Amino acid sequence: MCKGLRYKNWLVLVDEAELLPYRALEVLRRIHERSGVAIVLAGMSRLLLNLKGSRGEYAQLYSRAGMALALAFRRKESEAEDFSAILGSLLSHGEVSDKPLVPEIAAAFRKHSRGNYRRLFKLVRGVARTSAIDNQGMSVTLINRYAEMLIH
Structure with a gap:
């Protein structure tokens, strides 16, 4: 088997x-x-x-279960660090990057994702695609506009 x-x-x-x-x-x-x-x-x-x-x-x-870990209680300990790591990974297409995130950009993604990583993924994907059009770059305004289009 x-x-x-x-x-x-x-x-x-x-x-x-x-x-x-x-x-x-x-x-x-x-x-x-x-x-x-x-x-x-x-x-x-x-x-x-x-x-x-x-x-x-x-x-x-x-009896085979080794341990149970309630992540909700540990979430606050590492939430900001986890968010930054995940956002950085999404923005660099999974590549390790030494570039620090622009604080205003990170704050806008955090605000509009509301702690939901599935929503964050959709938001980053859409903003990255949109920012590539005419090489307009990523901005807080673009993040805000794209967030309005996402289904809640």
Whole structure:
């Protein structure tokens, strides 16, 4: 079943894992046990309840969970730094850049993304494309105008 995964040092990331039924969680547990591959389940707080079972009946599954990390509590600690790193990466097309972000530009992106990284991605993509037209460059005005066009 998992021979191809053995000794690969791979990581399996599962987003919205709280939506997985018990059987799928059990399959992931077996993949981990047979291959040694690391598995990260990301999801809402309901995920822990799903791993335990409504009456604690999934002890075999839950006992395999190594840790639970509530990111909402840690968000404030690194929010500004994370935002800057993500914005810098988006603006430089994933390349590592030594150029500091113009504070006014970064502030405009932060204001209009409202902490939503999916919205930030759409905003950066649209502003970058628009700024390339006639080489007009990126400006706070352009960010403001493009943000008005995004669907909320």
